Amino acid sequence: xxxxxxxxxxxxxxxxxxxxxxxxxxxxxxxxxxxxxxxxxxxxxxxxxxxxxxxxxxxxxxxxxxxxxxxxxxxxxxxxxxxxxxxxxxxxxxxxxxxxxxxxxxxxxxxxxxxxxxxxxxxxxxxxxxxxxxxxxxxxxxxxxxxxxxxxxxxxxxxxxxx
Numbered sequence: 001x002x003x004x005x006x007x008x009x010x011x012x013x014x015x016x017x018x019x020x021x022x023x024x025x026x027x028x029x030x031x032x033x034x035x036x037x038x039x040x041x042x043x044x045x046x047x048x049x050x051x052x053x054x055x056x057x058x059x060x061x062x063x064x065x066x067x068x069x070x071x072x073x074x075x076x077x078x079x080x081x082x083x084x085x086x087x088x089x090x091x092x093x094x095x096x097x098x099x100x101x102x103x104x105x106x107x108x109x110x111x112x113x114x115x116x117x118x119x120x121x122x123x124x125x126x127x128x129x130x131x132x133x134x135x136x137x138x139x140x141x142x143x144x145x146x147x148x149x150x151x152x153x154x155x156x157x158x159x160x161x162x163x
Contacts, residue, residue, distance in 0.1 A: 011099070011100055015096045015103070018096060019095055020092075023088045024088070026087045026088040026092065027087065029087055031080065031083075033087070034084060035080055037079070037083060038075075038079045090128070094124050097127050098120045098124040098145075098149065101116075101124065102120035105119055114154060116153075117146075117149040117150045118149065121142075121146030122143070122146040123142075125146060126138050126142040128141060128145070
């Protein structure tokens with residue numbers, strides 16, 4: 001029944017819908033994780049300051065003049081906004097690549113099975129990991145994303161079996 005409903009929908013429409021949904025979810029994750037990461041970033045700045053101070057400066061008056069808490073105020077809000085955009089965009093790109101590949105293979109092969117999810121996950125995972133320019137990282141990420149894609153595809157509810 002699901003295949004019949006999606007038969008007339010173009011792959012580009014399915015990809016746009018997928019990008020919008022998953023980008024929204026990624027943005028919500030960025031909204032939740034951004035403040036925590038901003039506090040962590042502030043703590044890392046403290047460690048960096050202490051390392052520089054102990055290693056090079058050794059001036060007690062400098063420690064009194066600098067404020068060392070985590071990000072707060074406008075800088076924290078800016079960091080959270082950037083996190084929302086960055087994580088939402090990355091999630092949307094992965095979703096779009098996966099959906100286009102999966103749908104294209106489904107149309108080309110005429111089958112809706114685990115092979116489409118495997119290849120779509122591998123292509124999406126490789127596309128994400130390409131910016132590292134590390135071949136082993138690309139292969140590992142492609143393999144992990146393809147495995148999770150097949151697992152997610154195999155656990156979805158099949159409407160034909162319920163009737």
